[in-house]
Amino acid sequence: MTADQERDVGRAAGRVVEQLERLIVTGELLPGQPIRQELMAERFGVSRVPIREALRHLTTEGLVQHEHNVGYSVARLQQSDFDQIYLMRAALEREVLASLPDFSEDTLAEVRRHGDAVAAAAERGDVLGMRLQNQTFHFAMFEQSPLNLIVAELRRLWTLAMPYHAAYLYDPAVRKRVLAEHDQMIDALAEHDNERLIELMNLHRQGGEVSTGIMLRSAGAAAD
Known part of the structure; x- marks a missing residue:
């Protein structure tokens, strides 16, 4: 060749x-x-x-x-795989969010636009669109970090877990909570409060982790 x-x-x-x-x-x-x-x-x-x-x-x-x-x-992931994914996400996301610079008005406006796109998908009941836009929203923040290698690894971890998050967002109450948490994150960014942003991301991540864990345990019990 x-x-x-x-x-x-x-x-x-x-x-x-x-x-x-x-x-x-x-x-x-x-x-x-x-x-x-x-x-x-x-x-x-x-x-x-x-x-x-x-x-x-x-x-x-x-x-x-x-x-x-x-x-x-x-690949078919098991509960132990997800435990490790979320353990790594918790550690890496903290470092990335702590390293974020103060956002300019233009960058903050871009994050808001992505948040609006998540909300629009939720309003339509478009769970797939919401999942895809949700990842775009978060990486609009993460990619402002100078820790580019860590951000690349985070993207890999998010991609591994993405196929399993659909069921989580079918609940209207969950969709409403996700959108509210996004708004709070944007407020923290506007106030240049990275510590508050880390706290909010921890709560945000836990919702998906708990929901996915319940789904995987139920699937495992059904298989047994």
Whole structure:
């Protein structure tokens, strides 16, 4: 393979990574579901080479798992996996939020716009849209941190957990609470109060952690 061909495969694999990740995050590909390389190649209009490269990458990220002589499938996380994800999130998010600079009016307005997009999705009852916009809202804050490597790891952790958060937001009372907590976070940002922001994020995170834990324990009991 020539250098140009290798670059073309690399670019195609990068696009496939993004497309497969979205299918997993949105629930179009479910935990445990096989990922057929030939079907994905046809769907994305590429050869199987970038599909294989993308699947290898997603395996290292933890979104996909590979079984010898069986193939690739969407990773199925267990309660212990979520315990570790939330433990890491708690530690890393504290550091990121503590490191945030004072937000300019333009940056704060951007965060508010993303918060409004979450609220609009909630008003429509669009749970998928709310989940996607919710992540965008939080990373509009996180990405202002100078701790770029930690923010990148946080994004990976959020992506791993995203497929399991849908049930949490079907409850109207939960949606209302999430929006109220977002408003409080924006107020803390406007007041340059990072400690208050950390406290609010801890409470915000616990809601998803408890809900997901209940769901996973129920699924485990049903499987038993």
